[in-house]
Amino acid sequence: MAAYHVVLVHFPIALWMTAALAIVWRALSDGPVALAIDRALVPLLALGLASGVLSILVGLMVWPWDAVTTTPMGRNHIVLAVWTTAYWAVMLVTRILRGETLWHGLGRWIMAGLALLGAGLLGITGTLGGHLAGIYTDLSKVLRPLGWEVHRTFYVPDESLIALVAAAILLLAIAWWSRKPSTSV
Amino acid sequence: MSKGTGSQALLLSAAAIFVGALGIAWITHGTGVVKDDPKRHIAVPKTLTVPLSVQAAYNGEDIFFRYRWTSPKPGIFHDMLRFEGGKWVVQGRAVPGSQPQGLHEDRIAMMVDDGSVPEFSRYGGYITIGKGLAGFSDETDSKAIKEHSYLGKKLKQDEPTKYLPATRRDINDYLSVVPEDELKAQRAAGYFLDLWHWRAARSNPVKLSDDQIVGEARLSDAGKGPYTTNWDNGKKQPRLMFDAAKAGHTALKWDDIVSGKIAQDSQHALREDIAAPFDPAFAWKEGDTLPRRIIRASDGSRADIKVAGTALWADGSWDVMLRRKMDTGNRLDDKIFVDRGVYHVAFAVHRQATGGRWHYVSLPLTVGLGRDADINAVRFNGDEPKWDQTAKAVTLFYPGQVGWAHVNSAKHPGADKVRAGVPVKFRHGELELANYGIEMEFNDAIRRQWLLTMLAGLLLIAAFAVAMNATLKSGKGA
Numbered sequence: 001m002a003a004y005h006v007v008l009v010h011f012p013i014a015l016w017m018t019a020a021l022a023i024v025w026r027a028l029s030d031g032p033v034a035l036a037i038d039r040a041l042v043p044l045l046a047l048g049l050a051s052g053v054l055s056i057l058v059g060l061m062v063w064p065w066d067a068v069t070t071t072p073m074g075r076n077h078i079v080l081a082v083w084t085t086a087y088w089a090v091m092l093v094t095r096i097l098r099g100e101t102l103w104h105g106l107g108r109w110i111m112a113g114l115a116l117l118g119a120g121l122l123g124i125t126g127t128l129g130g131h132l133a134g135i136y137t138d139l140s141k142v143l144r145p146l147g148w149e150v151h152r153t154f155y156v157p158d159e160s161l162i163a164l165v166a167a168a169i170l171l172l173a174i175a176w177w178s179r180k181p182s183t184s185v
Numbered sequence: 186m187s188k189g190t191g192s193q194a195l196l197l198s199a200a201a202i203f204v205g206a207l208g209i210a211w212i213t214h215g216t217g218v219v220k221d222d223p224k225r226h227i228a229v230p231k232t233l234t235v236p237l238s239v240q241a242a243y244n245g246e247d248i249f250f251r252y253r254w255t256s257p258k259p260g261i262f263h264d265m266l267r268f269e270g271g272k273w274v275v276q277g278r279a280v281p282g283s284q285p286q287g288l289h290e291d292r293i294a295m296m297v298d299d300g301s302v303p304e305f306s307r308y309g310g311y312i313t314i315g316k317g318l319a320g321f322s323d324e325t326d327s328k329a330i331k332e333h334s335y336l337g338k339k340l341k342q343d344e345p346t347k348y349l350p351a352t353r354r355d356i357n358d359y360l361s362v363v364p365e366d367e368l369k370a371q372r373a374a375g376y377f378l379d380l381w382h383w384r385a386a387r388s389n390p391v392k393l394s395d396d397q398i399v400g401e402a403r404l405s406d407a408g409k410g411p412y413t414t415n416w417d418n419g420k421k422q423p424r425l426m427f428d429a430a431k432a433g434h435t436a437l438k439w440d441d442i443v444s445g446k447i448a449q450d451s452q453h454a455l456r457e458d459i460a461a462p463f464d465p466a467f468a469w470k471e472g473d474t475l476p477r478r479i480i481r482a483s484d485g486s487r488a489d490i491k492v493a494g495t496a497l498w499a500d501g502s503w504d505v506m507l508r509r510k511m512d513t514g515n516r517l518d519d520k521i522f523v524d525r526g527v528y529h530v531a532f533a534v535h536r537q538a539t540g541g542r543w544h545y546v547s548l549p550l551t552v553g554l555g556r557d558a559d560i561n562a563v564r565f566n567g568d569e570p571k572w573d574q575t576a577k578a579v580t581l582f583y584p585g586q587v588g589w590a591h592v593n594s595a596k597h598p599g600a601d602k603v604r605a606g607v608p609v610k611f612r613h614g615e616l617e618l619a620n621y622g623i624e625m626e627f628n629d630a631i632r633r634q635w636l637l638t639m640l641a642g643l644l645l646i647a648a649f650a651v652a653m654n655a656t657l658k659s660g661k662g663a
Contacts (some may be wrong), residue, residue, distance in 0.1 A: 063598045070596045072624050079639045086643055090650040097654050100554055106196050107657050113200075132598070136613060147211065151620040154636040156210050156641070157217025167206035168648035173545040174199045175648075175655035178192055 001061040002133065008055040013126055015048035016088050020119040023091070026103055027112035038103070045092035052085045059129075072153040073132050079154055080125040088116040189610065192656050199652035206645055210638070211305040218630045219623060221282065225322040227626050228282025228543065230583050233619035235545045237293075237532055237579040239549040241552055241562035242570035243511060248522045248562065249493055249570050250381070251506045252293050254348045254581070256536040259498035260291035261449055263386040266423055267439050273423055276439075277475060279540045281320070284539070286443050290386035291498075291539040293505060296399065298529045301375030302349060303339045309531035309549035313347035313378065313399050314588030315358045320541035321586050322626070325359045335362055336402065344405035350589055351376060357590045368401050372517055376400070379520040381490050383505055385498075387412040390454035390480045391521075394490035394507050398518055406518040408485020415455060417463070423475050428461035428541045436473035449498060457481045486515040493569060527553045530560070534581055545581035548610050548618075582615040585622020 022037045022044065059081065060068075068074035091114055095102060102111060127139045128150060140150045148154065156164070221228050227635045237254040248662035264277035265288055277288025296313070298305045303415040305313045317325035325345040331337040345359045352368060353363040362368070371377070382388075388411040396406045419425045428436045432452040440446075447453045455476040463475075482488070511522040520528065532547040551558035559576045563570065593600050599612055613621070624631055 064595060067596055067598045067600075069635075070625075070628060071598055072621060072631075074598060075632070075635050079635065079642070082639055083642050083646065086646045090646060090653075093650060094654055094657070098657050102657065106193050107653075110196065110200060110653060134602075140617075148214070149620060151617040152215050153624060153635050154214050154629050155218070155631060155638045156214050157634070159217070160209050160213040161637055161641050163209050164206050164645050167202050168641075168644045170202050171199055171645075171648035171652040174195050174202075175652040178195050178652075178655045 001058055003061045005055060005062055005129075006133065008051065008058055009126065009129065012048050012055055012085075012088075013122060015044050015051065016084075016122050017119060019044040019048055019088070019091070020115040020122075022129035023115035024112050027108040030103070037099075041095055042092065045088060049089050049092055050084065052081075052088065056081050056085060071132075072151055073128060075153045077125060077128040077132055078151060080121055080128065084118060084121040084125050087114060087121060089112060091115065091118065099147075196653065196656040199649060199656060203645065203649040203652075210642070214638075218627050218634055223281055223625075226281045226320050226324065227322065228280075229623055229626070230282065230537075230539075230543065231584050233623075234615055235534060235536070235581040237534060237547065237581050238576035239532070239560055239574045239579055240570075240572055240574060241560050242565055242572070242574075243522065243524070243554055243562050244565055244567065245506050245524065246511065248511045249506060249508045250295065251504070251570075251572055251576075252383075252532070253502055253504050253576070254293065254297075254534050254536070255502050256291055256498065256534075257501060258287065258445065258537070259385070259449055259503070259640075260287065260289060260536060260538055261385050261389075261447075261498075262288050262442060262476070263290045263384075265287055265437075265439075265442065266475045266477050267435075268471060268473040270471075273475070276474075277477070282539060282543055284538040284540070287538045288442075289502060289535070289540045291386050292385065292533075292535040292544075293383050293503070294533040294544075296531045296533075297381065299375060299520045299526070300529070302378060304350065305378060305531070306529040306549055306551075307606060308589075308592065308603070309609070310347075310533065310546050310584075311587070311591050312350055313352065313591055314360055314584075315345070315348055316588060316590040317345055317359055318542065318588065319344040319346060320543070321588075329360060333360055333362075335365060336360070340402060340404065342402050348402050349368040349376060349378070349400060352401040356593065358615065362401055372400060374517075377446075379518070380623065381507060381509075383490075383492070383496070383507060384456065385496070385503075386409075386476075387478050387480065388483075389492060389496050389562075390456055391482050392492040393483055393488060395483075395494065396487045396490045396518070400611045406486035406489070406515065408487035409481070409483050410435070410487055411483040412480050415475060415477050415479045422465055423463045425455055425457075425460040425479055426463045426467070426475055427455065428459055431459040435467065436469070436475050439472040439474045442474060443588050454480045477606075486513065486518040489515065489519060491512045522554060523563070525555050527551050527558050529554050532579060532581065534608040542584075542586070544583075546584050547579050547616065549608075550577070550579065580615040582619040583622060584618065585624075585626050587618075587622050587625050591625070 022041050026034045026038045127137050143150055240251040242249045266273040267276050277284055317323045327344050330342050336342045350356050377398045380397040380399055382397050384395055384396040391411055393411045398404050415423050415425055427435050452459055459469050490507050490509045493508040497503040515520045530552050531549045533544045535544045552560045552562055554562045563574050592603055
């Protein structure tokens with residue numbers, strides 16, 4: 001299945017990278033081109049998500065689960081693929097729910113930040129996949145000074161897991177708080 | 186405060202929490218799992234790679250290798266017998282990782298093959314690491330080895346050591362040795378690795394390297410070895426002590442040993458030529474210390490490899506030169522070097538008072554005698570080479586507990602490539618292998634933590650999505 005995975009991943013990579021460019025453009029501009037690009041965003045993101053999920057499913061069939069999750073590179077590729085897909089799913093859902101108003105105020109900068117983060121994750125995910133397939137880059141040399149040895153699994157200790165869950169609870173609390181009736185002063 | 190302003194503040198807060206959580210994950214990742222665990226024979230070295238430089242030369246009669254590698258201290262001592270409370274107590278037994286008192290010798294080893302062990306040229310020492318070797322977390326029961334009709338009763342093996350794959354019916358089972366006739370046929374066909382094994386304490390004091398082989402086990406060449414144990418089991422006392430007239434002392438001082446005060450060129454090794462029979466009536470003092478090993482001239486095939494010049498540690502590095510006849514005449518023990526031949530080698534270094542599997546190893550390299558190779562042995566005239574050629578820089582790495590059984594197992598995604606004969610160097614670098622080696626020692630714990638991390642990350646992303654949409658939505662009508 002490795003060859004099919006390699007073919008498939010071209011689609012989410014192309015679609016999401018294009019979407020990242022579209023989002024950043026729209027965040028920076030209210031001009032007619034930016035508005036036209038924005039109209040293509042939902043189809044781009046939706047196709048990207050569909051092909052991304054399909055790529056992950058096919059990718060999980062390349063090696064037995066026990067084998068790919070026994071290697072640091074396999075584990076890192078999987079975790080980044082899952083998180084990358086989740087980020088882009090968030091951007092799709094947000095664009096659908098918020099519509100044009102997304103680009104008013106702070107939302108546009110949040111979207112731009114997410115797009116850049118998602119593009120970065122996408123690039124690293126793809127590059128690690130290349131490593132797994134035996135096509136090497138100097139990515140490890142770039143990430144090592146930043147604090148990540150890509151030949152070691154990305155995991156966090158229990159204390160950080162607790163912190164991540166606590167952060168998630170806080171975020172849900174903010175969501176709940178923001179839905180309370182207005183109490184303008 | 187207006188609703189819009191409040192929503193923007195909440196959105197900013199959500200973004201800050203999200204970014205902060207990502208920051209925590211980035212800063213703390215990779216911690217909390219990998220740690221020393223003596224119960225599982227695990228000690229993780231702080232340094233994962235060590236540089237080694239190698240040169241080779243030959244004059245048609247002898248072949249020379251020169252090795253230089255970094256070592257923070259000269260490990261010139263092995264285990265010792267210290268006089269404590271009227272008894273001689275063994276000090277410096279092997280432990281996982283570094284021996285705390287520094288009582289484990291530095292070593293360099295070189296495995297050599299002439300092409301008779303084809304997998305060695307592609308995977309180096311990995312092929313010699315079977316399942317459950319000494320020092321592994323799943324070490325094979327030594328009692329079963331001692332009771333084994335061939336390994337224990339005939340070869341006198343008492344622990345699981347390196348072996349070649351075809352010497353076993355099942356590469357996962359140390360005890361599944363093929364019949365003796367098959368082993369003899371393999372040996373005659375050259376199916377063994379020559380093992381040059383220089384020991385700073387147990388061979389260097391008599392200007393020798395140990396000479397061993399890896400076949401059905403790690404065995405020694407025929408002949409007497411350069412060391413034996415300085416202990417009389419019947420009398421429960423050392424067999425020899427220093428001869429004060431020749432060595433200048435009867436025993437070493439414990440404090441001098443552990444503080445590193447004893448110089449390399451002093452009489453610190455208990456060589457037979459400077460030793461005397463142990464005298465229990467001597468006025469032994471607390472802290473008097475005798476080496477637990479008697480060093481002697483070896484003979485037979487085991488004495489083939491000599492130290493050329495003087496092996497010395499200086500300025501943080503060892504400089505060791507070894508020489509051997511290109512053709513020792515011992516074809517069942519040694520790999521014979523021939524002019525214009527290309528040979529496969531792999532190196533290993535023990536330093537920082539480590540023993541057993543706590544070494545640094547190399548990937549396989551080639552040595553060419555007048556042929557292009559990774560290490561070009563230079564032909565010279567005379568008795569000793571000038572060493573004016575550029576040395577080959579080799580990166581040694583800590584291999585962890587990864588062995589041949591794992592490399593060929595369903596747990597290794599590259600097992601199909603191994604079966605196809607793809608050499609390790611095309612898929613993995615040294616630092617990468619060191620990191621993988623460590624991760625494999627904690628595989629189950631790391632996999633669990635990785636899964637939890639993935640789920641926590643997903644939860645965080647989802648929660649941020651909810652918060653972002655809620656705050657953006659509430660701001661819609663502002």
